[in-house]
Amino acid sequence: MNKVTVIGAGNVGATVANVLAHKDFIKEIVLVDIKGDLAQGKALDSWQQAPIDYYSTRLIGTDDYSKTKDSDIVVITAGLPRKPGMSRDDLISTNAGIVNSVTASVVKYSSNPIIIVVSNPLDVMTYAAYKVSGISDHRVFGMAGILDTARYRAFLAEALDVSPKDIQAILMGGHGDSMVPLPRFTTVSGIPVTELIEESKLNAIVDRTKVGGGELVKLMGTSAWYAPGAAAAQMVEAIAKDEKRIFPCCARLNGQYGLNDVFVGVPVKLGQNGIEQILELKLSDSEKQLLHQSAAEVKVTMEVYDKLPAA
Numbered sequence: 001m002n003k004v005t006v007i008g009a010g011n012v013g014a015t016v017a018n019v020l021a022h023k024d025f026i027k028e029i030v031l032v033d034i035k036g037d038l039a040q041g042k043a044l045d046s047w048q049q050a051p052i053d054y055y056s057t058r059l060i061g062t063d064d065y066s067k068t069k070d071s072d073i074v075v076i077t078a079g080l081p082r083k084p085g086m087s088r089d090d091l092i093s094t095n096a097g098i099v100n101s102v103t104a105s106v107v108k109y110s111s112n113p114i115i116i117v118v119s120n121p122l123d124v125m126t127y128a129a130y131k132v133s134g135i136s137d138h139r140v141f142g143m144a145g146i147l148d149t150a151r152y153r154a155f156l157a158e159a160l161d162v163s164p165k166d167i168q169a170i171l172m173g174g175h176g177d178s179m180v181p182l183p184r185f186t187t188v189s190g191i192p193v194t195e196l197i198e199e200s201k202l203n204a205i206v207d208r209t210k211v212g213g214g215e216l217v218k219l220m221g222t223s224a225w226y227a228p229g230a231a232a233a234q235m236v237e238a239i240a241k242d243e244k245r246i247f248p249c250c251a252r253l254n255g256q257y258g259l260n261d262v263f264v265g266v267p268v269k270l271g272q273n274g275i276e277q278i279l280e281l282k283l284s285d286s287e288k289q290l291l292h293q294s295a296a297e298v299k300v301t302m303e304v305y306d307k308l309p310a311a
Contacts, residue, residue, distance in 0.1 A: 015229025145248025
């Protein structure tokens with residue numbers, strides 16, 4: 001993998017760049033921010049870490065999009081973070097303008113990159129990047145489910161007193177309060193989690209997962225960054241190494257699950273071409289109903305975006 005660009009040198013973007021640099025399989029990472037000195041400083045700091053942690057990935061910080069030319073993968077983290085009391089939907093107007101602008105700048109210098117969106121509100125910002133980029137929907141998608149399942153798995157590991165390494169899970173639907181956890185697809189080393197924890201405790205963990213981002217906003221006064229940054233980096237690695245990994249990602253559905261032209265979290269196969277397959281699980285009637293409710297909420301935010309003057 002020759003080149004990855006990360007847009008936004010805030011906490012999330014800088015974490016993406018730093019985690020990827022440590023994996024040491026990318027030749028160059030370009031960190032872009034409207035504050036060029038901030039991007040340059042964080043890239044320089046990570047580059048100075050290289051002799052200590054033994055990696056060779058070059059990091060460049062800039063506000064000049066021409067330096068992103070011929071990027072293989074672009075991760076968009078730019079946008080305002082949530083503040084206490086602010087819903088993701090409150091961010092649509094402001095962050096849509098930012099995502100529209102950076103996406104247009106990206107495709108000016110890279111003809112057909114894979115674009116991973118992390119900016120919030122995640123589902124509608126992925127839609128924005130897709131519309132502005134003009135790139136195929138299997139090459140433009142969002143990071144949501146990996147983060148949500150990570151939170152879910154971390155809470156379960158704590159409750160069960162087991163390693164989070166052994167927990168596998170799938171979440172679907174929108175990123176946020178309307179997400180659709182699927183406990184019957186959750187396992188601990190192959191053992192259904194329902195065999196290991198009582199229903200009331202599992203439901204409490206599911207509820208905590210749904211507001212996992214909000215919990216951190218209340219604690220820190222801003223959005224999380226370590227787990228979101230690592231999640232986006234994991235997606236980049238799966239694509240760059242053509243690993244064919246199965247992850248829940250925010251993808252555009254074209255008839256799958258009875259849904260059309262909506263960006264929601266579903267299990268996908270990630271490889272060198274981006275989303276190489278959308279896996280269609282056999283959902284129960286109640287699970288499918290929850291997914292459709294979640295998709296309907298996402299559709300509302302997409303319609304808000306479509307009505308924006310800047311769109």
